[in-house]
Structures are given as structure tokens and as C-alpha cells.
Amino acid sequence: MQTINCDTKIILCSYRQLEEKDKKLVDAAKKAATSAYAPYSHFSVGAAVTCGNGETMTGNNQENASYPCGMCAERVALFAASAQKPGMKIEAIAIAAHDGNGYTKEPVTPCGSCRQVLAEYEARQQTPIRIIMYGEDKIYMTQSAAALLPLSFSLPR
Numbered sequence: 518m519q520t521i522n523c524d525t526k527i528i529l530c531s532y533r534q535l536e537e538k539d540k541k542l543v544d545a546a547k548k549a550a551t552s553a554y555a556p557y558s559h560f561s562v563g564a565a566v567t568c569g570n571g572e573t574m575t576g577n578n579q580e581n582a583s584y585p586c587g588m589c590a591e592r593v594a595l596f597a598a599s600a601q602k603p604g605m606k607i608e609a610i611a612i613a614a615h616d617g618n619g620y621t622k623e624p625v626t627p628c629g630s631c632r633q634v635l636a637e638y639e640a641r642q643q644t645p646i647r648i649i650m651y652g653e654d655k656i657y658m659t660q661s662a663a664a665l666l667p668l669s670f671s672l673p674r
């Protein structure tokens with residue numbers, strides 16, 4: 518029997534310590550959160566992705582009275598980017614959320630389904646997607662989507 522170690526490196530930092538381009542991406546995610554449609558959870562999430570051409574595209578959570586029909590901010594942003602700029606590489610994604618009282622103090626970490634989608638886009642483009650998870654008190658960063666979802670699903674080839 519063997520053990521496989523899945524090593525996940527998460528960088529912990531503050532907004533002040535981010536590079537200028539990442540500060541801008543976080544700012545875009547925070548702004549996107551303010552346009553979320555979240556009348557049921559009152560938890561407004563924003564996501565911003567930088568494409569290979571330096572363009573930023575955003576998304577936010579879209580809820581529905583039929584709850585499972587809703588969609589997370591991350592996938593709204595990723596699907597919009599992939600639909601509108603097919604084949605364009607995604608360099609990074611920033612995520613932020615507002616709970617009605619203010620932006621969350623803790624970083625917002627993507628759900629499992631969003632991690633799966635991130636992992637596949639990353640594998641498809643063959644370059645890492647950095648993930649910046651914003652919280653007012655601290656920020657988590659990973660250098661790749663795979664780090665957040667070891668053994669993600671892919672169809673056998």
C-alpha cells in the first residue's frame with residue numbers, strides 16, 4: 518500500500534501586499550458583488566477573471582426561486598469569459614462577497630462545483646489559473662486551480 522500526498526500551498530496575505538494587477542482584480546470582484554441577484558441568501562458574491570489579453574470579465578451569483586437553478590459568481594464569470602472569448606487563456610480569478618453588513622472578513626472560497634470547472638479550464642489551457650480569495654481581514658491565494666481540487670474529475674481518454 519502507498520500514500521499519495523496532495524500538497525496544497527495556500528498563500529496568506531493582505532490586500533496591501535497584493536501586486537497592483539491583483540488589487541485591481543479584487544476591486545473588480547468586489548464591485549461585481551454589488552450587482553449580484555441574491556434575494557434568497559442575501560449573500561452577494563462577485564468574481565473577476567483576467568484574460569490573456571489583459572481584459573477583465575466579471576460575474577456574480579444569480580439565484581432563483583427554484584433554488585438549484587441558481588449559479589455561483591465564479592461560474593457566471595468563467596462561462597461568460599469562455600463564451601465571449603473562446604480559447605482565451607484565463608490568468609487569474611478573484612472572488613469577494615458581501616453579506617449585507619459588509620464584505621466578509623474571511624476569504625470566500627469557491628464551492629466544489631466551481632473548483633471542478635476551474636480545474637477543467639486550467640487543464641484545457643495548460644497554464645495555471647491563480648485564485649485570489651478575498652476577505653477584509655485576510656486573503657488566500659493559490660497558484661493553480663488544481664491545488665484546490667486534487668483528483669478532479671475528467672473523462673478517461
Ligand code: THU
Nearest residue numbers: 558560562578589590626627628
Ligand atoms: N456562492 C457563490 O456565488 N460562490 C461561492 O463560492 C459560494 C456560494 C453563492 C451561491 C448562492 O447564491 C449564495 O452564494 C449562497 O450560497
